[in-house]
Amino acid sequence: MDVLWWELAQGPWVADPAGLMPARQQMALSLGWHIILACFGVAWPAMILVAHWRGVYRGDDTALELAKRWAKVSAVLFAIGAVSGTVLSFEMGLLWPGLMGPFGDVLGLPFAFEGLSFFVEAIFLGLYLYGWGRIPPKRHLLMLVPMALAGVVGTYCVVSVNAWMNMPVGFRLVDGEVVDVEPWAVLFSSGAVLQFAHMWVAAYMVVGFTVAGVYAAGMLRGRRDRHHRLGFTVPFAFATVAALVQPFVGHVLGLRIADTQPAKLAAFELATETESPSPLRLGGLLIDGEVRYVIDIPRLGSIIARNSFTEPVQGLETIAPADRPPVNVTHVAFQTMVGIGTLLAAAVLLYWFLRWRGRDPLANRWALRAAVAAGPLAVVALEAGWIATEVGRQPWVVYGVLRTSDAAGDNPQLWLLLAATATLYSLLTVGAVVVLRSMARRWRAGDQDLPSPYGPQASAAGGDRRTGGSS
Template sequence: MATPDLLITALTSDLDPAGLMPARQQMALSLGWHIVLACFGVALPAMIFWMHWRGVRRGDDTALLLAHRWAKVSAVLFAIGVVSGTALAFQMGLLWPGLMGTYGDVVGLSFAFEGLAFFLEAIFLGIYLYGWGRIDPRRHLWFVLPIAITGVVGTYCILTVNAWMNAPVGFDLVNGEVTNIDPWAVLFNPNAFWQFLHMWVAAYMVAGFSVAAVYAVGLLKGRRDRYHRLGFLVPFGFASVSAVLQPVVGHLLGSRLAETQPAKLAAFELATETDSGASPLRIGGVLIDGVVRYSIDIPYLGSLFARNSFTKPVQGLDTIPVEDQPPINMTHLAFQSMVGIGTLLALAVVIFWVARWRGHDLLERRLFLRFVSITGVLAVVALEAGWIATEVGRQPWIVYGIMRTPEAAGNNSGLWWLLGITTVVYALMTVGATIVIRSMARRWRAGEQDLPSPYGPRVETLASSEKPS
């Protein structure tokens, strides 16, 4: 059985528009880069709120200091996120004129609400940062909530568009014309809720593990003060809850694929044929010349995880026309990478908290701290792998079952220049943000409490004479 096994094969047809390949690469770069920043925009305000609340409620100066410093880091990440987010807003029409020209009225309301949420988030972030040392601490605390809420609302609105691409609703297609448009149906698409929930939990994993990893490195370097322990435990706690919940949320989302996107599910499970009974769970493996090789098959579990049944089989690729199949190996391996890393992180947090409950402090174990120091990277890899599985697994459709991806692209071969410029800009922003944040950390370790910033007030020292990172 021939399969569209390599993504490049599906993208080099002479019949495809000249703008298709650069549009794909540009979108992959922009989304892959921006989604990491979006995770911090969604999850970090909640962590700041918790730490600020702890500081106000308990009179904990260390917690207040952490909240203040995390807010400053959040501002840096938000600033560079503005650039990538704005670029994405323009790219949809530039890269995919066929999509936006046809369905812009259907998804336009979601984009509009996302833009509104973004501006409100920026306003309240500015108020919160400016309010340190100027507003009563108990009142100041509540300015974090609008930041957290608008970040979540904006993310939900964008994900409704992606959910719509996976399961289109809110319009009728009559003789090739889009009619009876209902943008509210896009915003309240049932599939959007589950996809958003999956991403929301993932955001807490990325932000939580990344922040905890910073303090794990500090602990490894011998900074064993309360500042580092508290700076580790709070974000690690958020990440722990998320890591344990994520397999459940992922299962609930994935169980809908049998009805909404059977080709994607078949690629996830590497199901080449529809079994007469329960399908096995395939761990690893690749499809070579239509034959699955190098996999470990566990009977029944494929049907249990994908169909919530020990008897219902996963619909195989043999029932799906070749031209409607996604790049199978890439989709399968990306999906399994996401699941494998997620399982590893969930296992690690369970071990940590069980050991802590039994009186064993793993923060004194260097091996555990070394592992935690890479969990942020692992969470980002799982996030990117999950989005690759989602987006590549939907191919060859940009709007599933209705519009193929080549139909959405234009003939502008000059988009390669845009891709090159974007790559350089994103690389410079990555280097710049890294330099700024490392400089902030270095000055904090040296004992500086108030880092001057343009047009900002000077803030009085918030905490003790500890020298945290």
């Protein structure tokens, strides 16, 4: 994800390749759109697994019906994600020849494993969808396990590439040539593990709060049956754990930035000068070289960013202007992510505290409204986190090795590709909304078994759901 105006921090103007601007805009659009779908591939299978397990092992017909409906929705999202993911795979080489040309051997293995994971996920999603009434119930339930694992592995592979861009490993540069390539180093670097953990937990927050919000909206409209309460509770429980774990994961990941990307940390903290100890700055913008509209909390910056009462956050004055990221964009995005994450963690604590005290938050309309809002807020936090990560790495596409301007091509026709991609994503979004709303209306009307657009219907017309009866 990128921005157009980071060059303002570069000092003397140098002509950029004609393909740089459209490439940046297209990657921002594609990654920002696709990452939401990727979250559903990572997190939702586990939630479907829990609902289906309740149906099979506890005889809970409501949970089994939820699993069936969620699987059909996930198939729609998976189909759309397949299109956007395919677009991204072509974009890497088309938009960034200066990256994929020299470093293709370094990055080939993670991308290959991601492709294999995609096929495994697609195969077992198909088996699960068509397995209702055809596969014995316990074996049918197991189809979700490789599906969930494949989504996690595929996402790990992609995130490992991004982590490599932030902390490159697995090669040497000799006279401008990439030599001594170690592809496995990209997959198993410490940066990849920590960055994936952050993304993995974020996916459960996005999916958990979004799905729970759908059922909270239904309860606001008076649908307070067990179907809606269970549909809220299962994803909300996942989101709760994720929201409470995420601050710790983010803190551990953030501690590395002081050593690996000091310019990014300075932008996060709006540290124009090195101070010991450093304050925590809430809000604020850098205007004409001066920090304004900020609240300083003494010492807390050193404690949070460096795990120390005295260690300073390296200031921007120590970094060459040509190597500084867009400070305001990076800082605002980072604080947006942290602020929303803190708010969501506090909200789930309040929810479960009220439940512990014997009160039912779902009986309160304001609590339901807050639950509906939590889904979009989690998405905003996710996008803000990626903006902070990617914009904060600028002006480097591979930190300290390859500048973004040097990775882009010189094709001005990429603007046409950007327009085509924006049109495609708009049509996909409209199509997804139309299909999902149609499915929801028919379910509310009492159609329990909607025809699947992906294959033939089960031949059996009935069956006991607890024993894997037909859909």
